[in-house]
Amino acid sequence: MTHFTAAATFAFFASIVLGITQRSQPRQMVRYGIFCFVLFLAVVIVGSWLMRLIHA
């Protein structure tokens, strides 16, 4: 399993739980879950590029 696959799997399940628990209406839960998932992945991608630039 690559780091990215692990991070995406982590983001997927964590986003489901955060979506359900942090919002009260089903529609808001879905939107917040998607928001968390995208944010998790964005942080991973941006962080990875930053680390690559620091090492270069």
Next chain:
Amino acid sequence: MGTRVQTPPKSNEQESSEKSHLVILLAGWLIPGAGHTMQRYWLRGVLLFLSVVSMFAIGLAMGGKVYHPNTGDLLEMLGFAGDLGSGSLYWLARLADWGSGPVQITVADYGTKFIVVAGLLNIISAVDAYSLANGRKRG
């Protein structure tokens, strides 16, 4: 001199409903999603169960470590607290001796984090079920 504020005595009905809320909290901790299914939030309960159990199982499959009670390193103690959040999954892993091998590869370290976070997410979902039961959160 301080003034004492007397709280009115609780009725039997209030006490029994508080007990049932605590049962929901405990059930949600022991079995992921059980607190929600007990309140007939079937889909939420199933999704929470699948998410927490999958994260825990994937963590074990990656060779992650299951922490034991300890008084050593602070991170080990925090890891144990996180793992304990998985409720029955944690005790099942301990009984079956899963996750007791040494963490020697990077993927196994990711697995350890999966297991800890599964526990923390389970605590969040149990508290959410409790909030739904006592009316602090609208369903």
